[in-house]
Amino acid sequence: MSKVLSRRDLDFLLYEWLGAESLTARERFAEHSRETFDAFLDVSQQIAERDFAPHNRAGDLAEPTFDGEKVTIIPEVSRALRVFAESGLPAAGMDAEHGGLQLPHVVQRACFLWFQAANTATSAYAMLTAGNAHLLLTHGTEEQIRRYVHPMIEGRFTGTMCLSEPQAGSSLSDVTTKATPQADGTYRIDGGKMWISGGDHELSENIIHLVLARVEGAPAGVKGLSLFIVPKRNLETGERNGVVLAGLNHKMGYRGTTNAVLAFEGAAAELVGEEGRGLAYMFHMMNEARIGVGSGAVALGYTGYLHALAYARERLQGRPVSGKDPLAPPVPIVEHPDVRRMLLASKSYVEGGLALVLYAAKLLDEPSPENDLLLDVLTPIVKAWPSQWCRLADDHAIQVHGGYGYTREYPVEQFYRDNRLNSIHEGTDGIQALDLLGRKVTMRGGAGLGLLLDRIRATASKAPAELGGPVLSAADRLAATTAKLWATGDPSSALVNATAYLDAAGHLVIAWLWLEQLLAAEGKDGDFYQGKRLAARYFVTHELPRIGPMLDLLDSGDTLLRDMDDAWLG
Template identity: 80%
Template sequence: MSKILSRRDLDFLLYEWLGVEALTARERFAEHSRETFDAFLDLSEQIAERDFAPHNRRNDIEEPTFDGVRVQVIPEVAAALKVFTESGLLAATLDVGHGGYQLPHVVARACFLWFQAANIGTSSYPMLTMANAGLLLAHGTEEQVATFVRPMLEGRFTGTMCLSEPQAGSSLSDTLTRAVPAGDGTYKVSGSKMWISGGDHELSETIVHLVLARVAGAPAGVKGLSLFVVPKHLVEPDGTVGERNGVTLAGLNHKMGYRGTTNAVLSFDEATGYLVGEQGRGLAYMFHMMNEARIGVGAGAVALGYTGYLHALAYSRERVQGRPVAGKDPAAPPVPIVQHPDVRRMLLASKAYVEGGLALVLYAAKLLDEPSPEHDLLLDVLTPIVKAWPSQWCRLADDHAVQIHGGYGYTREYPVEQFYRDNRLNSIHEGTDGIQALDLLGRKVTMRDGAGLALLLDRIRATARQAPDDLGGPVLAACDRLARTTATLWRDGNPTVALANATAYLDAAGHLVVAWMWLAQRNAAGDRAGAFYDGKRLAARYFITHELPRTGPLLDLLDSRDTLMADLDDRCLG
């Protein structure tokens, strides 16, 4: 069995639960079948095992360096990206007219999870490039698509998103980067951008930066932001890469994880930029890429947690140590540590987190394949949960993996310590957990008079009613409780009171949503025999009886409308 991902679990989720074969009845996917879906999954597993996983450790130890002229990256990264591009996976979901295969998003997401689990550092480059290309296909001009998107899909160019600045961080309303019309339809972009993943390297002919900047005279705040394509090099009319644009690498950041992905401080000095869409709508356009990246980050957290769990499970069956608590004979042979109750506790919890998180990520992806106003609304509500819940709880699976390995888990002799470090970053990528909490409680559950939350709870209740009463009942009660708490928080419309404990709300809502995912899997497993289905039923019962009760104290805190965090005097902190 692979230690990267479980193909058996993916098949169950895709075919036995989500029924993705039915998507082939839609015109967009009519050329596909179970056979083509399996072929893409097989290819992804093969490339991930052969071309991505082997250099994951080297990517971490020999992280990118900057010699003052060029960024140096280990050669295996470029080789793996070349194979990935040639496989067709880079453009798999796109229209045939753009060189794609019109593969359903849910299948493509399952495919890409193999690469994220095998090597999160290398897989970040195509993840960002695909999201960049998707934004330009949705909002760019035909010329911008021809100039920048096609070379990205061919693997010649890579893409980034440039939002944060040194002085502003996540506070995009304080963006200082400016854009001045050059008089020829282009703009001169100047400023500094920070924490830019994939921001500089020699892995492609050039890098297509999507940059938020403020045109002179634009209003303050996010409504004054516009979006620009600012390539590292100018691109000639014939598609060849020309002279260097005014984009300079000021330095590389060296993080605790994702070390194989360059992370740059970029300086823009009157760099030529091309306006995307209309002035003042930059952040709205950027959210097209940001939302895709947020789901991608959640998927990456699941992938890292999943591979950590599989490594821990294999180790626990191989590592012999100690005897059962009832064993009295010191001469009796020691047993595999998987037989110890506390190890089983960590393994079962990890299984519940990573398989529940995987179901959530794939469910969200499938909503994209069946577009409707209802599904768009549901995805809006789910996105902050898809991003933040795995970033916290699938990281805990990696924490457990380190612990199960004992002292070895804290050394580089085993890969689980890297999985943990890599996964720790996902709580800050594409908006911190706190930002996702504010988005969920401050916007998503209140928009359209709460229609999104009502839709989500209706979906959860429908699944719970199909489950055994002892499992469905607690979930139905949690739905009612979350609805009441949301109304209590917003009863006087005071955002300071409502949002004082937004992270507690995100935790409670996230656990309820994942309980829903487990009920859905439990329902799909039914009474079928076999260890795999027994495992699904066991994990569902565990999550409902051991994890869902965590929401009670969180909702109690929220119901009290406590404002300690909003009111405290920071001088009391020392």
Template identity: 55%
Template sequence: MRATLDFLLNDWLDVEALTQRPRFADHSRETFDSVLDTCERIAREKFAPFNRLTDTEEPRFDGKRVHLPEATHAAMQAYVASGMLAASQDYELGGMQLPCVVEMGARSFFSAASVAMGGYAMLTQGNAHLLMAHGTAVQKEVFAKNELAGRWFGTMCLSEPQAGSSLSDVATRATPDGDGYADDPLGPRYRLKGNKMWISAGEHELTENIVHLVLAKIPGPDGKTIPGVRGISLFIVPKKLADTEGRLTGERNDVALAGLNHKLGYRGTTNTLLNFGEGRFPVRGQAGAIGYLVGEPGKGLACMFHMMNEARIGVGLGATMLGYAGYLASLEYARQRPQGRPVGPGGKDAAQPQVAIIEHADVKRMLLAQKAYCEGALALELYCARLVDEQHTAAGETSAEAALLLEVLTPIAKSWPSEWCLEANSLAIQVHGGYGYTRDFPVEQYWRDNRLNMIHEGTHGIQGLDLLGRKVVMDGGKGLALLADRVNRTIEGAMQHPELAEHANALAQALAHVGRATKAAWATGHPADALANATPYLQAFGHTVLAWIWLEVGLCAAQREASDFTRGKLAAAAYFFRYELPKIGPWLAVVEARDTTCREMQEAWF
């Protein structure tokens, strides 16, 4: 894995070139490598050995506190001590001013070693980054800086038992806390009442405080709740109250654990139902959790998307590395497991010794598929992280184009690894045969953990609606046109290499097909006609993007001296183009036809 990561970061994405920019001027290839070395070591020593333990010893609530294995406490202490929570932040904030792409590469080790334990850090970073972007100076100082230092951890509280992904239907309410509510130095102070469901890391004692970011509706000018998303605001709701210096006041906020959810996977991360303002911990004699407004009233969803979009790329990376861990485990198993004999001109010779199963063509097929899915997905996630760096540190048009391209690619960065690296985990189980279904090998846990990523941060259906309903048509299709231009540049470069010309032509045809399907989907101008088949569109679009990524990686490999490593990359690219890219035809056929089969299906017919 490390060799592939180094190749993608240094040979393909040329991260060292970022050191020419003022923000990263103190860095070098050596400092980047040092960060990767440190994180690889911590993940190997503190996370990986305890991945199974955190799965079998699930979080337990005794009525007063949640118990986690001591290994989780030790792992998070090591992560905090590494400084990675603030890795991309300014030096003045205790950060390293690392490029996002290097941080993402370093984070991949933790996702592969124990995605559940790594979840605490991912949520805390996203929470703090949102506050750094949208919070007041005091909110940044009190809440964000304490999270980046690892003193407090954070969450995001969106879903509710009755609302799920339909955020316009959230029932949690926030009302001004007295006459002087607007003058609190921590931000306009409200009282929140409601319930939040599926809150990862919602209760634990890994840190002395937990900072919840909570979506709730505030009353309009007439005192009535504003319907839809316009009434949604965002609030900081700490588990324990603090003063303007970040010191805990000793007051417990009215946030109570109602129960732990026990999921298929990610069992090492507490998953909770939280009650806000039920009166179990009244603050200053009143029920209602104290919350401080972030940003403008009614703009909460726009603020929360800052964390959600970051989390979507984080979920994509987590899915990628779970797939990668399964791939490496099944590759090792296939090299060691003897079974069967090769087929010669006269058939099989039972007198010959057995061969390792990696010698069988169908096992090679399953391993190649895993390699194509996981290494391609890793390249995609790193490319998106590189776009973040371009957005924030490049000049003018380059920055604007990076931001636009990132918007288009974010639904793919989340959804594609969540589906296809899960398929990689399924193939890893298959390579192991019957053993793959047992707890004697880790691949069944990787599959269970990864199955949750299809739901985390928005289902496939939601990502498809976002892609086809918003991203490819915004600004008159400017984002799609920009992506097509980037793909065509890669095609032109690959055409100069005979071994890649076949793939380049296939990608050109796929890109043109996506373009035709996009126009056909919106031909009537009615969203219901276009969006009924948004998920197959997402699948086809994702496969086309990954074909482009593989052509990019293949082009980089082709320009290096031939070796087993580069031949492996070219073989994985060939597999993707010959076995995977042809799948887009049937997916796009229903999109182009604006097929009504699913939309017109009646409930009674089931």
């Protein structure tokens, strides 16, 4: 069995639960069939296992270096990305008019999870490039698409998103990078950007930076931000543009992906769309990146879980607590309840997280006002929940391995380090919490949350009462808590415990998706389906109750964190 990801589970979620085949009834996907979906899944697994997984550790040990001239990365990375580009996967989801195959998002997501699970650092170059291309496909001109997107699809160019600056991380309203209009309609960019993943390297002929900057005289705050295309090299001459690599950051994990400090020094740039709408455009890429980050967290947790499970079945140690006969042979550690606790919890996190990211992806395939709204509400949860809980699966994977898991001779410690980033980049967990409680559940009079809760209740009503009941109650409580929090309309009290709200909503959503899986497994026999029933029961009975104290805190209206004096912290 693959230790990268589970094709069996993907098939279950795609076909037995989400009915991905029915998408082929839609005009956009009419050329597709289960066979074409499976072909993409097959090739993704094959390339991920053959070209991505084997250098995962090498990329961690030999991280990119910068000698003042250029960035050196182990050659396996560019080879893997070339194979990826040649497979046709980068264009698979795009419109036929751009040479794409109009593969559904949900299948693309499933395919890309293989790469993220096999080698999160190498896959990040592809993910950023795809996000960049998708933004330009939506908001760029035909000319920009031809010049920038087509070479990205062909694997000749890569892309980045340049938002943060040393003084502007979570707070993009403080971006100071300046754009100066030129007589010919182009712009020059000056300023410093920070935390640019894939910001410099020699993996591609060119790097297309999408840069948030402020045109002189633009208003303060996010409304003054515009978005620019800044290529590393002039497309015609091949000469370097004014984009200087000021240094690489050295991370705890995710080491194979360069993370750069970039100085823009009179860099030639083209405007995307209209001035002043930069952040709105960027959120196109950002929302996709947030789902990508959540997916990456799922992928790393999933591979950690599979490694832990395989180890627990092989490793002999100890005897059952009842019957400690020292002469009895030791048992595989998977027989010890505490090891099972860690494995079953991990299974419930990673398979629940996988269901979440695929559900979100399918919403994109069936656009409607309802589905768009639902995706808006779910996005902060898709980003933050796996970043926290699928990371815990990697933590458990270390613990299951014991001392071995803490060594670099085993892969799980890298998964744990790599996964730690996902709670930080593309908006920290705390930012997601403010987004969920401060914007998403209040927008359109709470219609998005209402829709989500309706879907949760509909599922819970169909499930056996012993598992459906707790989920129904939790949905009702979340509705009441939300109303109570916003009753005063005062953000400073409503948002003070926003993280508890995100945590509670996240666990409720995953409990719902476990009921969905339970129903999809109904009446089916065999270990796989028994596993789904087991994990659904576990999640509802062992995990969902965690949210009780969170909702109690929110309901209490406690504002300790607002009212305290920070001088008391020590």
